[in-house]
Amino acid sequence: MKSKIIMILILLVATFFFVTGFLKYQRNFQETLAKEIGDSGLPSFEISSEGSGGEEDPVKEEPSVIENPERVEMPDLYELTEEEAKELLSELKLKMEVLEEKNSSFATGVVFFQEPYVDEEILQGETVTVYVSNQNLLGEEEKIAVPLLIGLSEEEAVKELRNLGFQVGYEYNPASGYGEGMVYSQNYLVDSKVSKGTRITIRVSTGS
Numbered sequence: 001m002k003s004k005i006i007m008i009l010i011l012l013v014a015t016f017f018f019v020t021g022f023l024k025y026q027r028n029f030q031e032t033l034a035k036e037i038g039d040s041g042l043p044s045f046e047i048s049s050e051g052s053g054g055e056e057d058p059v060k061e062e063p064s065v066i067e068n069p070e071r072v073e074m075p076d077l078y079e080l081t082e083e084e085a086k087e088l089l090s091e092l093k094l095k096m097e098v099l100e101e102k103n104s105s106f107a108t109g110v111v112f113f114q115e116p117y118v119d120e121e122i123l124q125g126e127t128v129t130v131y132v133s134n135q136n137l138l139g140e141e142e143k144i145a146v147p148l149l150i151g152l153s154e155e156e157a158v159k160e161l162r163n164l165g166f167q168v169g170y171e172y173n174p175a176s177g178y179g180e181g182m183v184y185s186q187n188y189l190v191d192s193k194v195s196k197g198t199r200i201t202i203r204v205s206t207g208s
Helices: 003-039 084-090 153-166
Strands: 070-073 095-101 111-115 121-123 128-133 167-173 181-186 200-207
Touching: 084 095, 084 111, 084 128, 121 200, 153 200
Parallel strands: 095 128, 167 200
Antiparallel strands: 070 121, 111 128, 181 200
16 A cells, blocks of 8 residues: 555656656747747738738828818809819818709809808808709709899898899999889899899889
8 A cells, every 4th residue: 555655656746747847848949949030030920909901091081170260251153163163162261062953044064053142251161052053954944933123122132032042133223213222123024934043133223
């Protein structure tokens, strides 16, 4: 019995030394191999923590922000081409939104209406909506009836015309029976059906 215990102890000690020696040999082997690879000049490969795509992510352009924007007067874009309108608004640091509509009175690519309107003030960086003719669009063109403007004040007439999508022209003359600033005549008959963007001229009294 005693001899068996001694044999077991001897086996345990031998196993311990064997395992210890094997681990030490493995560690020395790895260190030697790493040193030889380093001395050979072979490139080392590292995995980037920023991704494995190999290419930089494209830089996203942030929308331009205008510091200390100023108020500017809207220019007249009427009958300019879309490109001309865009260039003019860009010079004023204004953005442009284009809405295309079928309009038989204007060539394709020509601006026939705008919002905000001419001479109104707008803050730099804001968006101007321009209506551009495209005669290639399907469907019928929507014609608009000209309203009765005679007897209205100039301000009332302009507001009504612009709300309907018309351009406004002005003439100022003395007119008997009409107070100063009142519309006494217009160049289109009432209920005439015309294209959006048509210039309706109002004749305004300067007094009798």
